[in-house]
Amino acid sequence: MNYFEAIILAIIEGLTEFLPVSSTGHMAITSALMGIGKDNFVKLFEVAIQLGAILAVVVIYWKKFFNFSDWKFYLKLIIAVIPALVFGFLLNDFIDNTLGNPIFISAVLLIGGVILLLVDKWFKNATIDSEKEITNATALKIGFFQVLAIAFPGLSRSAATILGGMSQKLTKSAAAEFSFFLAVPTMCAATGYKLLKGYHLLNTENIKLLLVGNIVAFIVAIIAIKSFIGFLTKHGFKVFGWYRIALGIIILALFLSGYHIDIN
Template sequence: MDYLQAFILAVIEGLTEFLPVSSTGHMVIASSFMGIGHDDFVKLFEVAIQLGAILAVVVLYWKKFFDFSKWQFYVKLIIAVIPALFFGFLLNDFIDNTLGNPIFIAVVLLLGGIVLLFIDKFFKNPQIEKESDISNLSAFKIGCFQVLAVVFPGLSRSAATIIGGMQQKLTRHAAAEFSFFLAVPTMCAATGYKLLKGYELLNAENIKLLLFGNVVAFIVAIIAIKSFIGFLSKHGFRIFGWYRIVLGIVLLGLYFAGVEMNVM
């Protein structure tokens, strides 16, 4: 991997981590077309640069994350992250295998897009507008939705948790914000686990690439988060649904046309 390829993947991560389109799916597809998807460090890089995007959440919502007087906020995040940690560890080998299958990701993108076309009609009359009104049980249920994204790469962690929030009567705005909050412990755990497993890949040059990628992802994510909240509140999910459907169809078309997508 060179710095241009690292830049491309980091921009994709920053743009898509908090959108309901699957950052993992986009990075896997991009690395595949760049011919670097089979490289073990690239797979590590795609997970580790999520730290930059996560830091963007902490910076933008720093008052929330560092108000230690409201300990219930941290309890809800711990409760919500437990299902993903459990199943992520339990099904780690299955997840790694599906990450190496662009066609699997394309199908999940397509099916997830169809769901997003109709999701706004499913959950009407939301009642919860802020995080403080979310119960511990609702937080756990939202965390269970997140498991779907952990098990099925391409589904989108953001989409799964926002939909989970709306199912628990959160407004789109409140559901999106809680999804951002939940990303912090989830992605920190995933990144830490990946770095521990792949520590032998962390030579001086690769560490520089990781630092570079995280800085780029952080900057892009700041912009993406600010834009997404307002857009989602006004327009809903349909445009993201159509985007996923088109992307899934294009990827399947390329596969059946014989275009090689080298990830394994």
């Protein structure tokens, strides 16, 4: 991996981490198209640069994250992240294998796209417009929705948790914000686990690549987060649904035509 490739992947991470389109799937496909998908450090890089995107959430919502008197906020995040920690550990090998299957990724993109086309009609009677109104039980239910994104790589963690929130009567904006909040402990745990497993890959040059990647992902994620909630509130999920469907069809067509997307 060179610096140009690192920056490309970091831009994709920053743009897609908090959108319902699957950052993991996008980075896996992009690294494969650049011919670096098999490299073990690239796989570590794709997870580790999520720290930059996560830091963007902490910076934008710093008053929320550093209000230590609001212990209930931290408790909700702890409760919501537990299912992901358990199933993420149990399904780690399955995730690595399915990310190498273009048919699986395209199928999940297509199904997720269809769901996003319909979701605005499914959840119309939202009553919860603030994180403070979310109960511990609701936080746990949203946490189990996040497990769907772990079990089905390409679904999108953001999509799963936002839809989970909306299914529990959260407004689009409240569901999106809680999805952002939940990303912090979830992605920190995933990144820490990946770095622990791949620490032997961290030579001086690779550490520099990680620094560059995290900085780029941080900057791009700030722009994406600030734009996303307003867009989602105004336009809903249809744009993302059609995008997922188009991308899924393209990946499937390339594979069936004999163009092998070599991800693993």
